[in-house]
Amino acid sequence: MHNLSKYLSLIYCKMKKMLKSFSLIEVLIFVSILSLFFVTAAMVIVAVLQNTTTNQNKIIATHYAEELRSWLQSEKETNWGGEIYIAPPIINFTQHVSQPLTDFCFNTSPVAGWPLSAGASNCGFSLDNGFRRIATFSAIFADPTTSPGGTYINQVGVNISVEWMDRGRLYSSPLKTVFSIWE
Amino acid sequence: MGVNKNIKKRNSSFTLIEMIVVVGIIAFVMPVVFSIVFVIFQQQARIYNLQEVKRQGDNTINTIQNTVKLYGSKIVDPTANPTGTFPTIIDICPQFPTPSLSPRSYLFLYDKSNTAFSYVFKDDSIASSSPSNNIIDLMLTNKKVVISNVKFSCSRSNQFSPAVVGAEFDVSRIINGETAVSMHYNTRFKLTNY
Numbered sequence: 001m002h003n004l005s006k007y008l009s010l011i012y013c014k015m016k017k018m019l020k021s022f023s024l025i026e027v028l029i030f031v032s033i034l035s036l037f038f039v040t041a042a043m044v045i046v047a048v049l050q051n052t053t054t055n056q057n058k059i060i061a062t063h064y065a066e067e068l069r070s071w072l073q074s075e076k077e078t079n080w081g082g083e084i085y086i087a088p089p090i091i092n093f094t095q096h097v098s099q100p101l102t103d104f105c106f107n108t109s110p111v112a113g114w115p116l117s118a119g120a121s122n123c124g125f126s127l128d129n130g131f132r133r134i135a136t137f138s139a140i141f142a143d144p145t146t147s148p149g150g151t152y153i154n155q156v157g158v159n160i161s162v163e164w165m166d167r168g169r170l171y172s173s174p175l176k177t178v179f180s181i182w183e
Numbered sequence: 184m185g186v187n188k189n190i191k192k193r194n195s196s197f198t199l200i201e202m203i204v205v206v207g208i209i210a211f212v213m214p215v216v217f218s219i220v221f222v223i224f225q226q227q228a229r230i231y232n233l234q235e236v237k238r239q240g241d242n243t244i245n246t247i248q249n250t251v252k253l254y255g256s257k258i259v260d261p262t263a264n265p266t267g268t269f270p271t272i273i274d275i276c277p278q279f280p281t282p283s284l285s286p287r288s289y290l291f292l293y294d295k296s297n298t299a300f301s302y303v304f305k306d307d308s309i310a311s312s313s314p315s316n317n318i319i320d321l322m323l324t325n326k327k328v329v330i331s332n333v334k335f336s337c338s339r340s341n342q343f344s345p346a347v348v349g350a351e352f353d354v355s356r357i358i359n360g361e362t363a364v365s366m367h368y369n370t371r372f373k374l375t376n377y
Binding site (some may be wrong): 077 | 219222226229237242245349351367369
């Protein structure tokens with residue numbers, strides 16, 4: 001009888017130990033680890049989505065930059081000119097690019113023509129509802145010691161920059177090229 | 184008696200409330216997880232579409248531009264092209280200030296050695312052909328994209344200057360009957376081998 005009671009009390013102790021619930025500290029540690037995992041996962045997902053959006057915009061911006069480069073090349077091929085800008089009317093490519101303000105805002109796609117006025121200070125993000133396309137030109141003159149002289153433009157450097165805003169940050173897709181009469 | 188009670192308690196299954204709480208949490212979490220996964224897949228699909236359209240559009244315009252610019256000598260009208268052993272090849276590019284050739288969906292050319300080659304809008308793509316080189320309807324794009332609004336044109340500033348060729352088209356990716364992505368391509372270039 002005595003042995004049986006001892007045996008039963010041993011079983012009772014073991015069962016009590018098995019049925020013991022989690023302590024507050026254990027629960028807190030578990031919840032903290034779980035929340036750390038979820039926060040990290042959420043941050044990774046947000047970063048992936050932001051990166052994907054940036055990549056999308058980059059592809060579109062590259063296309064716009066190449067579109068303008070192609071249009072400028074056609075302008076150069078059809079009517080190079082070579083003279084520096086002195087006064088209106090502007091009749092050729094080199095006169096366009098050698099105006100006092102050498103940056104232009106090309107915010108139409110397909111490119112509709114040269115912007116009415118040079119200068120890109122008021123170039124808004126109106127291209128495809130979020131982009132702006134600025135081209136900056138630098139005229140490279142022929143060697144002044146050779147004929148016809150230093151006012152003849154034989155090369156034009158072009159910096160095309162397609163920019164867009166994303167979450168308050170300015171992104172840019174640049175494209176640099178040089179147009180020459182000998183191409 | 185106390186031991187029996189505890190053993191009974193241990194063997195008891197989940198209560199209805201516990202099950203409802205667990206199912207409720209799962210029902211809340213799963214749509215959120217699936218919607219995030221869906222958005223990620225959607226974004227990836229859009230990037231893929233953009234890349235495909237840009238890759239094939241770039242390839243098409245570069246192929247046309249490089250070949251025509253380098254080898255094109257005369258632009259002809261296939262409907263007016265006389266046949267025979269020694270065909271008379273008439274360049275149809277009008278001279279400025281005559282208005283440019285009305286845009287058309289084909290471009291037929293001859294190179295310096297009078298070998299004919301052409302680009303024709305066909306089956307939602309642009310087909311490249313050069314019969315004497317055994318190239319017949321070589322499509323410049325695959326079926327993943329659709330080409331539309333193809334316009335070829337040409338003009339020249341005077342009788343002796345090279346023709347300026349214009350090529351213009353839209354490349355789109357159609358999914359379930361809707362345009363997912365579309366890009367416009369446009370270029371103009373002078374023939375260097377006229």
